[in-house]
Amino acid sequence: MIDLSSIVPDSIVDGPGIRVTIFCQGCPHRCKGCHNPKTWKFGSGTPTSVERIVEIVRQSPLARGVTFSGGEPFSQAAGYAKLARLLKAQGYEVASYSGYTFEEILAGDDDQRALLKELDVLIDGRFVLEERSLDTPFRGSRNQRLINVQESLKTGIPVEITTGRWVGQY
Template sequence: MRIAATVQDSIVDGPGFRFTVFVQGCTHRCPGCHNPETHDAAGGSEHPVEELAERMLSNPLTDGLTLSGGEPFEQPEECLMLARAAHENGLNVWSYSGYTYEQLLQGTPAQQALLRELDVLVDGPFLLEQRTLSLPWRGSRNQRVISIPESMAAGRAVLRQP
């Protein structure tokens, strides 16, 4: 898996202590992105998913996994394996994506599988003109914090309640 970095105890990428993986590579290239160093798909470094899973599980205080970027849905197979490892060990899984929930429902089979493995998706591109520091877990007002299990059951995007 090509990544830019990990953070062991993030408290800003979802609730509780999160193991956050910043994947490398993003074709959205949103103006004003706070991680522009993750855009180049050839940047970062390769790490086996098993190594990342071991690091994720090394802290018994970890509440969940957050896939950030870069764009996790541009490495859906590897992100899916890591998300499954998190779920198998009782952790919740969040992901950020520049794609919308609706776009991912129409994505590749691997993207759809990753989407179904999530508990929460923060969707949509970062829009500089809608930048905000007042909304939890998102950078611009257009982005939504979506409960994936509820959305799959309802057949439409259902926003996560705080």
């Protein structure tokens, strides 16, 4: 089960193309200027099975990607890893936001590493109000990185995405 805050079926702001964005409930980071503070409190969302979430995603026929947002998806890593596996098996590109950095997740627990391994793209790092930017596609502040997860896992060193759809080049 995942403790859900909400699902936005046809988002164009959480990654390239039409995507389904899944907002989880609960975040430990408490960034100043957070865009979604109502998701901070743990245990106050709607517990939902990963199978049900996949059904909801499939109700958006134009969506080719799914983005996990929050809240902190890596605080519910076991459920999200299972969800990502099911979505990948159905051909979706899967991305996740996290207040943790790539390096922090790699040094985290087994469930967090398992979720990381399922992702195509990670947008990492806390939101830093002083570094807020409107010029960084799909990121709120300049410290956050767009990471090609599968390339990064080959060496353990984060590989940032600098060309293509994720930086606004279609």
